[in-house]
Amino acid sequence: MAVVGLGLMGGSLAAALKARQACATVTGIARRPATIEAASRLGYIDHGTTDLAAVAEADIVILATPVRTILSTLPDLAPLLPPGCLLMDLGSTKGRIAQAMNALPEQVHPCPAHPMCGKEVAGLEAADPDLYEGKTFVLTPLLRTPPAAVARAEELARAVGAVPRRLDPRRHDRLVAVGSHLPYLLALGLVATAEEVGREDCLLWDVVASGFRDTSRLAASDVQMMLDVLMTNSTAIAEAIDRFREQLEGVERLLVAGDEAELQRIMQAAAIRRSAAFRPRLQQAP
Amino acid sequence: MAVVGLGLMGGSLAAALKARQACATVTGIARRPATIEAASRLGYIDHGTTDLAAVAEADIVILATPVRTILSTLPDLAPLLPPGCLLMDLGSTKGRIAQAMNALPEQVHPCPAHPMCGKEVAGLEAADPDLYEGKTFVLTPLLRTPPAAVARAEELARAVGAVPRRLDPRRHDRLVAVGSHLPYLLALGLVATAEEVGREDCLLWDVVASGFRDTSRLAASDVQMMLDVLMTNSTAIAEAIDRFREQLEGVERLLVAGDEAELQRIMQAAAIRRSAAFRPRLQQAP
Structure with a gap:
C-alpha cells in the first residue's frame, strides 16, 4: 500500500491502516522530507520517500492530495503503476478525476473515492486514526473498474472503520x-x-x-x-x-x-x- | 433577586448567582409549576412561584423570557415593581424593549441587557451555571437609568463571570x-x-x-x-x-x-x- 500525500486525509488513512494492522506495509510518499520523518515517528507509515517511483512496489495506491494536484500527478504516475494495481484517490470532487482516470492505461484499476470526513484544520499534525470511523466512504467506480477492484476498495473503506457507498461521480x-x-x-x-x-x-x-x-x-x-x-x-x-x-x-x-x-x-x-x-x-x- | 422565566438563560443566571453565592436569595418565577420544582431540586433558586406578584419583594428583577413575552409582560409587571427596583431583561433584541422600558413608571430603574451566550438547545434542562463565564454581557442603559443602577447591573454581569459592555440599543x-x-x-x-x-x-x-x-x-x-x-x-x-x-x-x-x-x-x-x-x-x- 502506498499513500501519496500525508496531510489530514492521507495521514489519517495511513494511521488507521497501521492502527488496525489492515495491511502488510504502508509506504508514505510526500513532497517534504520533514513530513515523512514526522509520519514515521508517529508510526503512521512503515517506509517513506519523496520519490513517486515507490508506487511501483504497491498493490494499492492512494492519492491523498488536493484535487488538482491529483489531476496533474496522474500523467507522471501512470507509467510507474504496476499491472493490476488498484488506484484510489480521496479527492473532494469526482467528475474531473473520474474522467482523467478513465484515460489511464488498461492494466491499472482505478476506483475514485471520497470519504465524507474532514476537519477545518489541515496537515499531518491534525491526522487521526479514528477520522474515518463510522463515516460514509463514497466510491465512484468507473465502467472499466473490475468488480474485484471495487470489492477491494470497499474492503479498504471498511478496514478504516468507514461505510462504503457506491455513487455516480456526477x-x-x-x-x-x-x-x-x-x-x-x-x-x-x-x-x-x-x-x-x-x-x-x-x-x-x-x-x-x-x-x-x-x-x-x-x-x-x-x-x-x-x-x-x-x-x-x-x-x-x-x-x-x-x-x-x-x-x-x-x-x-x-x-x-x-x-x-x-x-x-x-x-x-x-x-x-x-x-x-x-x-x-x-x-x-x- | 427575582428571575422571571427559568429557561436556558434565566435558569443559568439563577444557577450562576447561587453557585457563586452572589446574592442573598433568588426567587424563580415561571409559568409551569414543574419548572419551579425542577429549578428548586437543582438548587438554582431559593423560592419559586407562578405568581408574578412575587417581584414586589425583589431589589433586582430579571426578565428572562422570549422578547415578545417580555414586551407583553411589562404592562402587568410595572405596577408590581417596588420603588428603586433595578429591572433588567436578557432579551436578544434591545430596540423594542428599550422603547417599552422607557415608558415605565419613574421609580423603576430599567437597564435592558443581552448576554452574548446561548446554546441551540432551550429549557431549564440545558441550563449551566458556567454559561456566562467569560462572555460579553451587553447592557443598554437608558438616558433615565441612574448611574448607580447601571453600576449595579454591571456588578451583576461580573458576578456571573461575564464582561459587561455598554451599548446603544439600536x-x-x-x-x-x-x-x-x-x-x-x-x-x-x-x-x-x-x-x-x-x-x-x-x-x-x-x-x-x-x-x-x-x-x-x-x-x-x-x-x-x-x-x-x-x-x-x-x-x-x-x-x-x-x-x-x-x-x-x-x-x-x-x-x-x-x-x-x-x-x-x-x-x-x-x-x-x-x-x-x-x-x-x-x-x-x-
Missing part, C-alpha cells in the same frame, strides 16, 4: 455541492460580511456569539484544498447557490411582509429536519 | 443582526435547500459531512425565541441579508468567471479573519 458532485461546498461558501460570505460591518463598527467582534462561531467555522478551511474543490465543481456549486438564494429570499420576503405563520412553519420544519439529520443512528449494515 | 440590534441573526438565517436556508435537494435525491443526507453539521447547527434553535428575535429586528436583519447576498454573489461571479486569483485572495482573508476572531484571548479587563 451525482456525487451535485450532492456535495449542497452538502459541503455550499456550507463553505456560506461561512465565507458570513465572515466577509462581518469583516465589512466590523470595519464600520469595531464592536462587532465583541458581540459575535457561539452561533457565529459554528456557522463560520468552515471559513477557516484549508484554502488550497477548497480552491481546488470550487474550481473543479463550479457548475454544480452555482446551482446550489441559486437554490439557496431562493430559500433565503423567500424567508426575507416573509420577514419583511410580517407573515409570521409561514415563517414559523419554515423554521419549525428546518428545526425538525436539522435535529433528525444528526440524531445518533445505528451503524448502517455494510 | 447599535446593539444592528450588530447582532450580523453576528447572530444572519448566521441563524443562513443555517435555516441551508437546511431548507438540503431538504429540497434531498427530496430529489435521498442520498443527500448520507453524504452531508461535519461541515454541514456545524454550518446548520443554529437551524435547530428554539423556534419561538428566534421568531421573536426576527420579528423585532426585521429592518436590521434585512440589511444584513442584503450585505451577505452581495458577498455571496461576488464570490459566485468570480467562481463562474474562473477568476481564481481574486477568489483565493477572498478565501485567504476570510480564513485569517475567522481564525483570528476565535483565537483564545486574554480575559478583557472589567
Whole structure:
C-alpha cells in the first residue's frame, strides 16, 4: 500500500491502516522530507520517500492530495503503476478525476473515492486514526473498474472503520455541492460580511456569539484544498447557490411582509429536519 | 433577586448567582409549576412561584423570557415593581424593549441587557451555571437609568463571570443582526435547500459531512425565541441579508468567471479573519 500525500486525509488513512494492522506495509510518499520523518515517528507509515517511483512496489495506491494536484500527478504516475494495481484517490470532487482516470492505461484499476470526513484544520499534525470511523466512504467506480477492484476498495473503506457507498461521480458532485461546498461558501460570505460591518463598527467582534462561531467555522478551511474543490465543481456549486438564494429570499420576503405563520412553519420544519439529520443512528449494515 | 422565566438563560443566571453565592436569595418565577420544582431540586433558586406578584419583594428583577413575552409582560409587571427596583431583561433584541422600558413608571430603574451566550438547545434542562463565564454581557442603559443602577447591573454581569459592555440599543440590534441573526438565517436556508435537494435525491443526507453539521447547527434553535428575535429586528436583519447576498454573489461571479486569483485572495482573508476572531484571548479587563 502506498499513500501519496500525508496531510489530514492521507495521514489519517495511513494511521488507521497501521492502527488496525489492515495491511502488510504502508509506504508514505510526500513532497517534504520533514513530513515523512514526522509520519514515521508517529508510526503512521512503515517506509517513506519523496520519490513517486515507490508506487511501483504497491498493490494499492492512494492519492491523498488536493484535487488538482491529483489531476496533474496522474500523467507522471501512470507509467510507474504496476499491472493490476488498484488506484484510489480521496479527492473532494469526482467528475474531473473520474474522467482523467478513465484515460489511464488498461492494466491499472482505478476506483475514485471520497470519504465524507474532514476537519477545518489541515496537515499531518491534525491526522487521526479514528477520522474515518463510522463515516460514509463514497466510491465512484468507473465502467472499466473490475468488480474485484471495487470489492477491494470497499474492503479498504471498511478496514478504516468507514461505510462504503457506491455513487455516480456526477451525482456525487451535485450532492456535495449542497452538502459541503455550499456550507463553505456560506461561512465565507458570513465572515466577509462581518469583516465589512466590523470595519464600520469595531464592536462587532465583541458581540459575535457561539452561533457565529459554528456557522463560520468552515471559513477557516484549508484554502488550497477548497480552491481546488470550487474550481473543479463550479457548475454544480452555482446551482446550489441559486437554490439557496431562493430559500433565503423567500424567508426575507416573509420577514419583511410580517407573515409570521409561514415563517414559523419554515423554521419549525428546518428545526425538525436539522435535529433528525444528526440524531445518533445505528451503524448502517455494510 | 427575582428571575422571571427559568429557561436556558434565566435558569443559568439563577444557577450562576447561587453557585457563586452572589446574592442573598433568588426567587424563580415561571409559568409551569414543574419548572419551579425542577429549578428548586437543582438548587438554582431559593423560592419559586407562578405568581408574578412575587417581584414586589425583589431589589433586582430579571426578565428572562422570549422578547415578545417580555414586551407583553411589562404592562402587568410595572405596577408590581417596588420603588428603586433595578429591572433588567436578557432579551436578544434591545430596540423594542428599550422603547417599552422607557415608558415605565419613574421609580423603576430599567437597564435592558443581552448576554452574548446561548446554546441551540432551550429549557431549564440545558441550563449551566458556567454559561456566562467569560462572555460579553451587553447592557443598554437608558438616558433615565441612574448611574448607580447601571453600576449595579454591571456588578451583576461580573458576578456571573461575564464582561459587561455598554451599548446603544439600536447599535446593539444592528450588530447582532450580523453576528447572530444572519448566521441563524443562513443555517435555516441551508437546511431548507438540503431538504429540497434531498427530496430529489435521498442520498443527500448520507453524504452531508461535519461541515454541514456545524454550518446548520443554529437551524435547530428554539423556534419561538428566534421568531421573536426576527420579528423585532426585521429592518436590521434585512440589511444584513442584503450585505451577505452581495458577498455571496461576488464570490459566485468570480467562481463562474474562473477568476481564481481574486477568489483565493477572498478565501485567504476570510480564513485569517475567522481564525483570528476565535483565537483564545486574554480575559478583557472589567
